[in-house]
Amino acid sequence: MNEVRVRFAPSPTGPLHIGGVRTALYNYLFAKKNGGKMILRIEDTDQTRFVPGAEKYIVESLDWCGIKFDESDYVGGEYGPYKQSNRKHLYKQYSDELLEKGCAYIAFDTAEELEQYRKEAEANKQTFIYNCQSRKHLRNSMNMSKEEVDALIANGTPYTVRFMIPEDREIVMHDLIRGEVHVQTNTLDDKVLFKSDGMPTYHLANIVDDHLMKISHVIRGEEWLPSMPLHVMLYEAFGWEAPQFAHLPLLLKPDGNGKLSKRDGDRLGFPVFPMYWVDPKTGDTASGYKQSGYYPEAFINMLALLGWNPGTEQEIFTMDELIQAFSLERCSKSGAKFNVEKTKWFNHEWLMRKSEEEVGKDYQAWLKAEKNIDVDLNFAIKVAGLVKDRVNFVKELWDQSFFFFEAPTEYDPVTVKKRWKENSAEMMGKAAEFINGIEDFSAENIDKVLNEWITGNEFNMGLVMNGLRLMLVGAGKGPHIHEILALLGKEEALKRIEAGVKVLG
Protein backbone atom coordinates (compact mmCIF):
# COMPACT_ATOMS: atom_id res chain seq x y z
CA MET A 1 0.00 0.00 0.00
CA ASN A 2 1.19 3.48 -0.82
CA GLU A 3 2.13 6.02 1.78
CA VAL A 4 -0.78 7.67 3.55
CA ARG A 5 -0.95 11.33 2.56
CA VAL A 6 -3.87 13.50 3.61
CA ARG A 7 -4.54 17.17 3.27
CA PHE A 8 -6.51 19.86 4.98
CA ALA A 9 -7.57 22.34 2.31
CA PRO A 10 -9.37 25.40 3.66
CA SER A 11 -10.36 28.51 1.77
CA PRO A 12 -9.09 31.74 3.25
CA THR A 13 -12.53 33.33 3.23
CA GLY A 14 -12.80 33.97 6.95
CA PRO A 15 -11.99 32.41 10.30
CA LEU A 16 -11.90 28.63 10.46
CA HIS A 17 -14.89 27.39 12.38
CA ILE A 18 -14.86 24.42 14.71
CA GLY A 19 -16.26 22.09 12.08
CA GLY A 20 -13.21 22.90 10.00
CA VAL A 21 -10.94 22.36 12.96
CA ARG A 22 -12.48 18.95 13.50
CA THR A 23 -11.95 18.03 9.85
CA ALA A 24 -8.30 19.07 10.19
CA LEU A 25 -8.02 17.10 13.42
CA TYR A 26 -9.41 13.88 11.94
CA ASN A 27 -7.07 14.23 8.97
CA TYR A 28 -4.18 14.74 11.34
CA LEU A 29 -5.11 11.80 13.57
CA PHE A 30 -5.56 9.54 10.56
CA ALA A 31 -2.21 10.55 9.09
CA LYS A 32 -0.28 10.11 12.32
CA LYS A 33 -2.02 6.87 13.17
CA ASN A 34 -0.96 5.45 9.81
CA GLY A 35 2.51 6.88 9.77
CA GLY A 36 1.56 9.23 6.95
CA LYS A 37 1.93 12.87 6.04
CA MET A 38 -0.41 15.79 6.75
CA ILE A 39 -0.48 18.57 4.19
CA LEU A 40 -1.91 22.07 4.37
CA ARG A 41 -3.13 23.42 1.07
CA ILE A 42 -4.74 26.81 0.72
CA GLU A 43 -7.60 26.80 -1.78
CA ASP A 44 -7.95 30.39 -2.86
CA THR A 45 -9.23 30.01 -6.39
CA ASP A 46 -12.11 32.37 -5.69
CA GLN A 47 -10.43 35.72 -5.56
CA THR A 48 -13.69 37.54 -4.89
CA ARG A 49 -14.03 35.90 -1.50
CA PHE A 50 -10.48 36.41 -0.33
CA VAL A 51 -10.30 37.82 3.20
CA PRO A 52 -7.02 39.32 4.40
CA GLY A 53 -5.71 37.65 7.51
CA ALA A 54 -7.82 34.54 7.14
CA GLU A 55 -4.91 32.33 6.12
CA LYS A 56 -2.80 33.56 9.00
CA TYR A 57 -5.73 32.93 11.32
CA ILE A 58 -6.12 29.36 10.07
CA VAL A 59 -2.44 28.59 10.49
CA GLU A 60 -2.26 30.08 13.97
CA SER A 61 -5.45 28.39 15.11
CA LEU A 62 -4.34 24.95 14.06
CA ASP A 63 -0.99 25.57 15.66
CA TRP A 64 -2.71 26.47 18.92
CA CYS A 65 -4.67 23.23 18.64
CA GLY A 66 -1.49 21.23 18.28
CA ILE A 67 -2.28 20.13 14.74
CA LYS A 68 1.04 20.12 12.90
CA PHE A 69 1.66 19.88 9.19
CA ASP A 70 4.37 17.89 7.47
CA GLU A 71 4.08 19.90 4.27
CA SER A 72 2.86 23.44 3.60
CA ASP A 73 4.12 26.76 2.33
CA TYR A 74 5.29 27.39 5.89
CA VAL A 75 7.26 24.23 6.56
CA GLY A 76 8.10 23.36 2.96
CA GLY A 77 7.67 20.13 1.05
CA GLU A 78 8.48 18.71 -2.34
CA TYR A 79 5.03 19.17 -3.84
CA GLY A 80 4.70 22.92 -3.39
CA PRO A 81 3.68 25.56 -3.79
CA TYR A 82 0.77 24.72 -1.52
CA LYS A 83 -1.40 27.68 -2.37
CA GLN A 84 -3.60 27.34 -5.42
CA SER A 85 -3.24 30.93 -6.56
CA ASN A 86 0.48 30.20 -6.85
CA ARG A 87 -0.26 27.10 -8.88
CA LYS A 88 -2.50 28.90 -11.33
CA HIS A 89 -0.31 28.09 -14.34
CA LEU A 90 -0.72 24.37 -13.71
CA TYR A 91 -4.42 23.99 -14.20
CA LYS A 92 -5.03 25.13 -17.78
CA GLN A 93 -3.22 22.19 -19.31
CA TYR A 94 -5.46 19.78 -17.44
CA SER A 95 -8.54 21.63 -18.57
CA ASP A 96 -7.22 21.44 -22.15
CA GLU A 97 -6.51 17.76 -21.74
CA LEU A 98 -10.13 17.06 -20.89
CA LEU A 99 -11.24 19.19 -23.81
CA GLU A 100 -9.04 17.17 -26.16
CA LYS A 101 -10.30 13.91 -24.76
CA GLY A 102 -13.86 15.04 -25.32
CA CYS A 103 -14.64 14.87 -21.61
CA ALA A 104 -15.30 18.58 -21.39
CA TYR A 105 -16.56 21.39 -23.60
CA ILE A 106 -16.46 25.13 -23.90
CA ALA A 107 -19.49 27.17 -22.86
CA PHE A 108 -20.11 30.80 -23.72
CA ASP A 109 -23.26 31.32 -21.68
CA THR A 110 -22.87 34.28 -19.41
CA ALA A 111 -23.61 34.19 -15.71
CA GLU A 112 -26.54 36.52 -16.40
CA GLU A 113 -28.02 34.25 -19.04
CA LEU A 114 -27.81 31.25 -16.76
CA GLU A 115 -29.32 33.21 -13.93
CA GLN A 116 -32.21 34.04 -16.24
CA TYR A 117 -32.76 30.39 -17.13
CA ARG A 118 -32.83 29.49 -13.47
CA LYS A 119 -35.41 32.13 -12.72
CA GLU A 120 -37.60 31.05 -15.57
CA ALA A 121 -37.41 27.43 -14.51
CA GLU A 122 -38.18 28.36 -10.95
CA ALA A 123 -41.22 30.32 -12.08
CA ASN A 124 -42.47 27.09 -13.66
CA LYS A 125 -41.61 25.18 -10.50
CA GLN A 126 -38.79 23.40 -12.24
CA THR A 127 -35.05 23.34 -11.81
CA PHE A 128 -32.64 24.44 -14.49
CA ILE A 129 -29.78 22.02 -14.85
CA TYR A 130 -26.90 22.34 -17.27
CA ASN A 131 -26.83 18.72 -18.36
CA CYS A 132 -26.97 16.33 -21.29
CA GLN A 133 -30.43 17.59 -22.22
CA SER A 134 -30.14 21.32 -21.84
CA ARG A 135 -26.63 21.63 -23.20
CA LYS A 136 -28.02 20.86 -26.62
CA HIS A 137 -29.81 24.19 -26.60
CA LEU A 138 -27.22 26.39 -24.94
CA ARG A 139 -24.30 28.38 -26.24
CA ASN A 140 -21.49 25.91 -26.11
CA SER A 141 -19.00 24.09 -28.27
CA MET A 142 -21.26 21.06 -28.50
CA ASN A 143 -23.56 23.07 -30.75
CA MET A 144 -20.96 24.97 -32.74
CA SER A 145 -18.39 24.28 -35.37
CA LYS A 146 -14.76 24.41 -34.40
CA GLU A 147 -14.40 27.57 -36.48
CA GLU A 148 -17.19 29.31 -34.63
CA VAL A 149 -15.69 28.43 -31.29
CA ASP A 150 -12.20 29.50 -32.29
CA ALA A 151 -13.54 32.78 -33.64
CA LEU A 152 -15.39 33.58 -30.43
CA ILE A 153 -12.35 32.80 -28.34
CA ALA A 154 -10.13 34.78 -30.68
CA ASN A 155 -12.21 37.91 -30.31
CA GLY A 156 -12.04 37.63 -26.54
CA THR A 157 -15.47 36.25 -25.70
CA PRO A 158 -15.37 35.01 -22.11
CA TYR A 159 -15.94 31.30 -21.73
CA THR A 160 -15.93 28.54 -19.21
CA VAL A 161 -14.98 24.91 -19.52
CA ARG A 162 -17.61 22.46 -18.37
CA PHE A 163 -17.24 18.81 -17.57
CA MET A 164 -19.39 16.65 -19.78
CA ILE A 165 -21.30 14.27 -17.56
CA PRO A 166 -21.75 10.98 -19.42
CA GLU A 167 -25.32 9.88 -20.04
CA ASP A 168 -27.14 6.92 -18.51
CA ARG A 169 -24.46 5.70 -16.24
CA GLU A 170 -24.61 4.60 -12.66
CA ILE A 171 -21.62 5.67 -10.65
CA VAL A 172 -20.82 3.35 -7.75
CA MET A 173 -18.53 4.88 -5.19
CA HIS A 174 -17.07 3.74 -1.92
CA ASP A 175 -16.95 5.99 1.10
CA LEU A 176 -14.92 4.87 4.10
CA ILE A 177 -17.62 6.07 6.49
CA ARG A 178 -20.80 5.55 4.52
CA GLY A 179 -20.08 2.48 2.44
CA GLU A 180 -21.33 2.24 -1.11
CA VAL A 181 -23.03 5.23 -2.67
CA HIS A 182 -24.81 4.96 -6.01
CA VAL A 183 -25.66 7.91 -8.25
CA GLN A 184 -27.27 8.11 -11.68
CA THR A 185 -25.29 10.42 -13.95
CA ASN A 186 -28.47 11.81 -15.49
CA THR A 187 -29.24 13.60 -12.23
CA LEU A 188 -25.91 15.43 -12.30
CA ASP A 189 -25.08 18.71 -13.97
CA ASP A 190 -22.14 19.71 -16.13
CA LYS A 191 -20.07 21.55 -13.57
CA VAL A 192 -17.77 24.39 -14.53
CA LEU A 193 -14.15 23.31 -14.26
CA PHE A 194 -12.46 26.42 -15.53
CA LYS A 195 -13.79 29.91 -14.96
CA SER A 196 -13.79 32.79 -17.39
CA ASP A 197 -11.33 34.64 -15.13
CA GLY A 198 -8.66 32.07 -15.94
CA MET A 199 -8.88 30.27 -12.61
CA PRO A 200 -9.98 26.70 -12.12
CA THR A 201 -12.98 26.00 -9.93
CA TYR A 202 -12.63 24.06 -6.72
CA HIS A 203 -13.47 20.83 -8.49
CA LEU A 204 -10.67 20.93 -11.04
CA ALA A 205 -8.01 22.42 -8.80
CA ASN A 206 -8.85 19.99 -6.04
CA ILE A 207 -8.55 16.88 -8.20
CA VAL A 208 -5.43 18.06 -9.98
CA ASP A 209 -3.69 19.03 -6.74
CA ASP A 210 -4.73 15.90 -4.89
CA HIS A 211 -3.30 13.88 -7.75
CA LEU A 212 -0.10 15.90 -8.04
CA MET A 213 0.41 15.88 -4.30
CA LYS A 214 -0.19 12.13 -4.19
CA ILE A 215 -3.04 12.38 -1.72
CA SER A 216 -4.15 8.91 -0.65
CA HIS A 217 -7.22 9.74 1.42
CA VAL A 218 -9.64 12.62 1.10
CA ILE A 219 -11.26 13.23 4.47
CA ARG A 220 -13.69 16.10 4.35
CA GLY A 221 -17.11 17.31 5.50
CA GLU A 222 -20.36 15.73 4.41
CA GLU A 223 -21.26 18.85 2.45
CA TRP A 224 -18.91 17.47 -0.22
CA LEU A 225 -20.69 14.17 -0.60
CA PRO A 226 -22.87 15.41 -3.51
CA SER A 227 -19.77 16.27 -5.53
CA MET A 228 -18.07 12.95 -4.97
CA PRO A 229 -19.43 11.46 -8.24
CA LEU A 230 -18.06 14.43 -10.19
CA HIS A 231 -14.69 13.99 -8.55
CA VAL A 232 -14.66 10.26 -9.18
CA MET A 233 -15.50 10.84 -12.84
CA LEU A 234 -12.77 13.44 -13.12
CA TYR A 235 -10.17 10.97 -11.89
CA GLU A 236 -11.56 8.50 -14.38
CA ALA A 237 -11.42 11.02 -17.24
CA PHE A 238 -7.80 11.80 -16.48
CA GLY A 239 -7.02 8.12 -16.15
CA TRP A 240 -5.77 8.64 -12.60
CA GLU A 241 -6.26 6.42 -9.62
CA ALA A 242 -8.71 8.10 -7.25
CA PRO A 243 -7.89 8.48 -3.57
CA GLN A 244 -10.11 6.90 -0.93
CA PHE A 245 -12.91 9.13 0.30
CA ALA A 246 -14.34 9.65 3.76
CA HIS A 247 -17.13 12.14 4.36
CA LEU A 248 -17.45 13.29 7.93
CA PRO A 249 -20.81 14.06 9.53
CA LEU A 250 -21.65 17.70 10.07
CA LEU A 251 -21.57 19.71 13.28
CA LEU A 252 -25.10 20.89 14.01
CA LYS A 253 -26.69 23.75 15.93
CA PRO A 254 -27.28 22.96 19.63
CA ASP A 255 -30.92 23.96 19.28
CA GLY A 256 -33.19 23.49 16.32
CA ASN A 257 -31.67 22.11 13.18
CA GLY A 258 -29.06 22.89 10.62
CA LYS A 259 -25.35 23.33 10.25
CA LEU A 260 -23.55 25.15 13.00
CA SER A 261 -22.78 28.67 11.89
CA LYS A 262 -21.10 31.83 13.10
CA ARG A 263 -24.46 33.32 14.07
CA ASP A 264 -25.19 30.46 16.47
CA GLY A 265 -22.19 31.30 18.58
CA ASP A 266 -23.28 34.88 18.95
CA ARG A 267 -26.83 33.83 19.64
CA LEU A 268 -26.15 31.06 22.16
CA GLY A 269 -23.14 32.60 23.82
CA PHE A 270 -20.31 30.21 23.06
CA PRO A 271 -17.43 30.43 20.61
CA VAL A 272 -17.74 28.90 17.16
CA PHE A 273 -14.12 29.65 16.37
CA PRO A 274 -10.88 28.42 17.90
CA MET A 275 -9.52 31.93 18.36
CA TYR A 276 -10.70 35.50 18.53
CA TRP A 277 -11.37 37.04 15.13
CA VAL A 278 -11.89 40.55 13.85
CA ASP A 279 -13.33 40.89 10.39
CA PRO A 280 -11.07 43.26 8.48
CA LYS A 281 -13.93 44.65 6.41
CA THR A 282 -16.83 44.98 8.79
CA GLY A 283 -14.93 45.17 12.07
CA ASP A 284 -17.22 42.46 13.45
CA THR A 285 -15.64 40.39 16.17
CA ALA A 286 -16.12 36.76 17.11
CA SER A 287 -15.00 35.11 20.31
CA GLY A 288 -12.63 32.17 20.37
CA TYR A 289 -12.04 29.15 22.57
CA LYS A 290 -8.52 30.29 23.32
CA GLN A 291 -9.57 33.67 24.59
CA SER A 292 -12.54 32.21 26.45
CA GLY A 293 -10.11 30.32 28.62
CA TYR A 294 -10.23 26.85 27.14
CA TYR A 295 -7.12 24.74 27.09
CA PRO A 296 -6.30 23.51 23.59
CA GLU A 297 -6.15 19.97 24.97
CA ALA A 298 -9.74 20.25 26.21
CA PHE A 299 -10.94 21.86 23.01
CA ILE A 300 -9.37 19.14 20.87
CA ASN A 301 -10.53 16.41 23.23
CA MET A 302 -14.10 17.66 22.94
CA LEU A 303 -13.95 17.99 19.17
CA ALA A 304 -12.48 14.52 18.75
CA LEU A 305 -15.39 12.92 20.60
CA LEU A 306 -17.94 14.79 18.52
CA GLY A 307 -18.46 12.32 15.72
CA TRP A 308 -15.95 9.71 16.75
CA ASN A 309 -15.63 7.40 19.73
CA PRO A 310 -13.01 4.90 20.81
CA GLY A 311 -15.46 2.11 21.55
CA THR A 312 -14.28 2.11 25.16
CA GLU A 313 -15.46 4.25 28.03
CA GLN A 314 -12.39 6.46 28.01
CA GLU A 315 -13.29 10.10 27.44
CA ILE A 316 -10.19 12.03 28.34
CA PHE A 317 -7.54 11.76 25.67
CA THR A 318 -4.24 13.44 25.00
CA MET A 319 -3.38 14.06 21.36
CA ASP A 320 -1.07 11.05 21.39
CA GLU A 321 -3.78 8.87 22.85
CA LEU A 322 -6.19 10.10 20.18
CA ILE A 323 -3.69 9.20 17.49
CA GLN A 324 -3.33 5.71 18.92
CA ALA A 325 -7.07 5.16 19.23
CA PHE A 326 -8.32 6.84 16.07
CA SER A 327 -9.91 5.08 13.13
CA LEU A 328 -12.31 6.20 10.43
CA GLU A 329 -14.38 3.06 11.02
CA ARG A 330 -15.41 4.43 14.39
CA CYS A 331 -16.64 7.74 13.02
CA SER A 332 -20.37 8.13 13.20
CA LYS A 333 -22.57 8.78 10.20
CA SER A 334 -25.01 11.25 11.66
CA GLY A 335 -24.49 14.91 12.45
CA ALA A 336 -23.64 15.91 16.01
CA LYS A 337 -25.26 18.76 17.87
CA PHE A 338 -22.71 20.84 19.64
CA ASN A 339 -23.00 20.83 23.45
CA VAL A 340 -21.55 23.71 25.45
CA GLU A 341 -21.95 22.09 28.86
CA LYS A 342 -19.95 19.06 27.92
CA THR A 343 -17.29 21.29 26.47
CA LYS A 344 -16.95 23.06 29.82
CA TRP A 345 -16.73 19.70 31.53
CA PHE A 346 -13.81 18.73 29.31
CA ASN A 347 -12.02 21.88 30.36
CA HIS A 348 -12.72 21.10 34.00
CA GLU A 349 -11.23 17.65 33.59
CA TRP A 350 -8.15 19.06 31.93
CA LEU A 351 -7.77 21.81 34.50
CA MET A 352 -7.80 19.21 37.27
CA ARG A 353 -5.12 17.24 35.47
CA LYS A 354 -2.87 20.26 35.06
CA SER A 355 -0.12 20.76 37.61
CA GLU A 356 -0.38 23.42 40.32
CA GLU A 357 2.60 25.07 38.73
CA GLU A 358 1.03 25.39 35.33
CA VAL A 359 -2.33 26.62 36.58
CA GLY A 360 -0.60 28.92 39.06
CA LYS A 361 1.38 30.48 36.27
CA ASP A 362 -1.76 31.06 34.21
CA TYR A 363 -3.53 32.47 37.25
CA GLN A 364 -0.66 34.82 37.99
CA ALA A 365 -0.92 36.18 34.45
CA TRP A 366 -4.69 36.45 34.72
CA LEU A 367 -4.47 38.37 38.00
CA LYS A 368 -2.09 40.84 36.44
CA ALA A 369 -4.14 41.26 33.27
CA GLU A 370 -7.63 41.35 34.74
CA LYS A 371 -7.19 42.65 38.28
CA ASN A 372 -3.86 44.43 38.00
CA ILE A 373 -2.66 42.43 40.97
CA ASP A 374 1.02 41.58 41.19
CA VAL A 375 1.52 38.35 43.01
CA ASP A 376 4.46 36.13 43.73
CA LEU A 377 4.44 33.04 41.51
CA ASN A 378 4.81 30.68 44.45
CA PHE A 379 1.81 32.24 46.12
CA ALA A 380 -0.25 31.97 42.93
CA ILE A 381 0.76 28.32 42.65
CA LYS A 382 -0.29 27.61 46.22
CA VAL A 383 -3.64 29.31 45.73
CA ALA A 384 -4.19 27.52 42.43
CA GLY A 385 -3.34 24.21 44.04
CA LEU A 386 -5.95 24.83 46.71
CA VAL A 387 -8.86 25.70 44.45
CA LYS A 388 -8.15 24.58 40.90
CA ASP A 389 -10.26 21.43 41.17
CA ARG A 390 -13.33 23.52 41.94
CA VAL A 391 -13.60 25.38 38.65
CA ASN A 392 -13.88 24.96 34.90
CA PHE A 393 -11.66 27.86 33.90
CA VAL A 394 -8.67 29.77 35.20
CA LYS A 395 -10.77 32.92 35.21
CA GLU A 396 -13.20 31.25 37.63
CA LEU A 397 -10.38 30.82 40.14
CA TRP A 398 -10.96 34.38 41.28
CA ASP A 399 -14.41 33.70 42.62
CA GLN A 400 -12.94 30.85 44.69
CA SER A 401 -9.89 32.68 45.94
CA PHE A 402 -10.33 36.46 45.89
CA PHE A 403 -9.89 36.55 49.66
CA PHE A 404 -6.28 35.53 49.32
CA PHE A 405 -5.60 38.80 47.58
CA GLU A 406 -7.88 41.27 49.32
CA ALA A 407 -9.27 41.47 52.84
CA PRO A 408 -13.03 41.44 53.21
CA THR A 409 -14.61 44.87 53.26
CA GLU A 410 -18.10 43.59 53.73
CA TYR A 411 -19.62 40.41 55.09
CA ASP A 412 -22.18 38.31 53.28
CA PRO A 413 -25.48 39.08 55.09
CA VAL A 414 -26.89 35.59 54.70
CA THR A 415 -23.81 34.01 56.23
CA VAL A 416 -23.71 36.60 59.00
CA LYS A 417 -27.31 35.90 59.90
CA LYS A 418 -26.71 32.17 59.93
CA ARG A 419 -23.26 31.96 61.53
CA TRP A 420 -22.61 35.07 63.60
CA LYS A 421 -23.92 34.42 67.08
CA GLU A 422 -24.14 36.61 70.16
CA ASN A 423 -20.93 35.24 71.59
CA SER A 424 -19.06 35.10 68.30
CA ALA A 425 -17.13 38.31 68.89
CA GLU A 426 -15.90 37.06 72.24
CA MET A 427 -14.97 33.69 70.74
CA MET A 428 -13.04 35.42 67.96
CA GLY A 429 -11.07 37.31 70.55
CA LYS A 430 -10.00 34.10 72.21
CA ALA A 431 -9.22 32.51 68.86
CA ALA A 432 -7.09 35.46 67.80
CA GLU A 433 -5.12 35.17 71.02
CA PHE A 434 -4.57 31.46 70.43
CA ILE A 435 -3.63 31.90 66.79
CA ASN A 436 -1.15 34.56 67.78
CA GLY A 437 0.58 32.00 69.93
CA ILE A 438 0.98 29.33 67.26
CA GLU A 439 4.66 28.92 66.46
CA ASP A 440 4.60 26.55 63.53
CA PHE A 441 2.20 28.25 61.07
CA SER A 442 2.03 25.43 58.56
CA ALA A 443 -1.40 24.28 57.47
CA GLU A 444 -0.83 20.83 58.97
CA ASN A 445 0.17 22.17 62.35
CA ILE A 446 -2.58 24.77 62.47
CA ASP A 447 -5.12 22.08 61.71
CA LYS A 448 -3.74 19.95 64.53
CA VAL A 449 -3.37 22.53 67.27
CA LEU A 450 -6.53 24.46 66.48
CA ASN A 451 -8.59 21.30 66.73
CA GLU A 452 -6.89 20.34 69.99
CA TRP A 453 -7.52 23.81 71.37
CA ILE A 454 -11.23 23.73 70.47
CA THR A 455 -11.93 20.23 71.72
CA GLY A 456 -9.65 20.66 74.74
CA ASN A 457 -11.58 23.73 75.86
CA GLU A 458 -14.90 22.20 74.85
CA PHE A 459 -15.63 25.14 72.58
CA ASN A 460 -18.30 24.87 69.92
CA MET A 461 -16.50 23.77 66.74
CA GLY A 462 -18.99 25.44 64.41
CA LEU A 463 -18.92 28.68 66.35
CA VAL A 464 -15.14 28.96 66.03
CA MET A 465 -14.71 27.69 62.48
CA ASN A 466 -17.63 29.49 60.89
CA GLY A 467 -16.75 32.65 62.73
CA LEU A 468 -13.16 32.49 61.56
CA ARG A 469 -14.28 31.84 58.01
CA LEU A 470 -16.48 34.90 58.08
CA MET A 471 -13.61 37.01 59.39
CA LEU A 472 -11.07 35.72 56.87
CA VAL A 473 -13.21 35.31 53.76
CA GLY A 474 -16.20 37.56 54.35
CA ALA A 475 -18.50 34.78 53.25
CA GLY A 476 -19.37 31.14 53.89
CA LYS A 477 -17.12 29.62 51.28
CA GLY A 478 -13.56 28.62 50.55
CA PRO A 479 -11.07 25.89 51.42
CA HIS A 480 -10.33 24.57 54.92
CA ILE A 481 -9.70 27.23 57.55
CA HIS A 482 -6.22 25.95 58.35
CA GLU A 483 -5.24 26.23 54.70
CA ILE A 484 -6.50 29.80 54.51
CA LEU A 485 -4.77 30.71 57.75
CA ALA A 486 -1.47 29.25 56.65
CA LEU A 487 -1.48 30.96 53.26
CA LEU A 488 -2.61 34.31 54.60
CA GLY A 489 -0.05 34.31 57.38
CA LYS A 490 -0.47 35.09 61.03
CA GLU A 491 -0.26 38.87 60.78
CA GLU A 492 -2.86 39.25 58.02
CA ALA A 493 -5.19 36.76 59.69
CA LEU A 494 -5.11 38.61 63.00
CA LYS A 495 -5.75 41.91 61.20
CA ARG A 496 -8.80 40.47 59.52
CA ILE A 497 -10.20 39.04 62.73
CA GLU A 498 -9.77 42.35 64.48
CA ALA A 499 -11.40 44.24 61.60
CA GLY A 500 -14.26 41.79 61.38
CA VAL A 501 -15.06 41.89 65.04
CA LYS A 502 -15.06 45.67 64.88
CA VAL A 503 -17.63 45.66 62.05
CA LEU A 504 -19.94 42.88 63.24
CA GLY A 505 -19.53 43.43 66.94
Place this chain on the structure above:
RNA sequence: GGUCUCUUCGUCUAGUCUGGUCAGGACGUCAGGUUUUCAUCCUGGUAACUCGGGUUCAAAUCCCGGAGAGACUACCA
Protein backbone atom coordinates in the same frame (compact mmCIF):
# COMPACT_ATOMS: atom_id res chain seq x y z
C1' G B 1 -39.01 20.72 -6.02
C1' G B 2 -34.80 17.24 -7.46
C1' U B 3 -30.45 14.26 -5.87
C1' C B 4 -27.75 12.20 -1.95
C1' U B 5 -27.05 11.17 3.26
C1' C B 6 -28.77 10.28 8.08
C1' U B 7 -32.39 8.54 12.24
C1' U B 8 -30.84 4.80 20.07
C1' C B 9 -32.05 8.87 26.66
C1' G B 10 -32.77 16.54 26.44
C1' U B 11 -27.26 16.20 24.24
C1' C B 12 -22.66 13.14 22.66
C1' U B 13 -22.77 8.05 22.01
C1' A B 14 -21.99 2.02 22.84
C1' G B 15 -24.64 -1.96 20.97
C1' U B 16 -26.55 -3.20 14.49
C1' C B 17 -22.06 -6.50 10.19
C1' U B 18 -22.12 -12.08 13.36
C1' G B 19 -30.70 -11.39 15.96
C1' G B 20 -31.09 -13.77 22.30
C1' U B 21 -27.62 -9.09 28.78
C1' C B 22 -33.62 -5.34 32.99
C1' A B 23 -30.30 -1.26 25.68
C1' G B 24 -24.40 0.36 28.55
C1' G B 25 -21.30 4.98 29.40
C1' A B 26 -20.66 10.39 29.59
C1' C B 27 -22.78 15.58 29.90
C1' G B 28 -27.19 17.75 31.95
C1' U B 29 -30.83 17.21 35.67
C1' C B 30 -32.77 15.32 40.48
C1' A B 31 -31.76 12.96 45.36
C1' G B 32 -28.38 11.38 49.03
C1' G B 33 -23.23 11.19 51.13
C1' U B 34 -18.37 13.66 52.13
C1' U B 35 -16.87 18.68 53.33
C1' U B 36 -19.17 21.34 60.66
C1' U B 37 -18.71 26.41 54.98
C1' C B 38 -19.09 26.82 49.62
C1' A B 39 -17.36 24.32 45.55
C1' U B 40 -15.19 19.91 44.01
C1' C B 41 -15.74 14.80 44.62
C1' C B 42 -18.46 10.07 45.51
C1' U B 43 -23.07 7.12 45.37
C1' G B 44 -27.82 6.54 43.45
C1' G B 45 -32.17 8.00 40.44
C1' U B 46 -34.13 10.06 35.77
C1' A B 47 -34.52 9.31 30.65
C1' A B 48 -34.06 6.49 24.29
C1' C B 49 -34.20 2.06 20.03
C1' U B 50 -38.66 7.53 14.20
C1' C B 51 -43.40 4.89 12.74
C1' G B 52 -45.99 0.68 10.41
C1' G B 53 -45.75 -4.07 8.50
C1' G B 54 -42.98 -8.73 7.72
C1' U B 55 -39.28 -12.96 8.83
C1' U B 56 -38.21 -15.57 13.59
C1' C B 57 -39.21 -19.29 19.43
C1' A B 58 -36.74 -14.35 19.81
C1' A B 59 -35.64 -7.92 16.25
C1' A B 60 -32.51 -1.71 18.33
C1' U B 61 -30.12 -5.55 15.27
C1' C B 62 -32.53 -8.87 9.13
C1' C B 63 -36.41 -7.49 4.96
C1' C B 64 -40.28 -4.10 2.90
C1' G B 65 -42.90 0.44 3.15
C1' G B 66 -43.89 5.25 5.17
C1' A B 67 -42.25 9.64 8.14
C1' G B 68 -38.81 13.17 9.72
C1' A B 69 -34.11 15.72 9.58
C1' G B 70 -29.75 17.47 7.11
C1' A B 71 -26.49 18.48 2.98
C1' C B 72 -26.14 19.77 -1.98
C1' U B 73 -28.57 21.92 -6.06
C1' A B 74 -23.13 29.10 -8.29
C1' C B 75 -18.14 30.95 -13.46
C1' C B 76 -18.30 29.67 -3.74
C1' A B 77 -15.45 26.49 -1.54
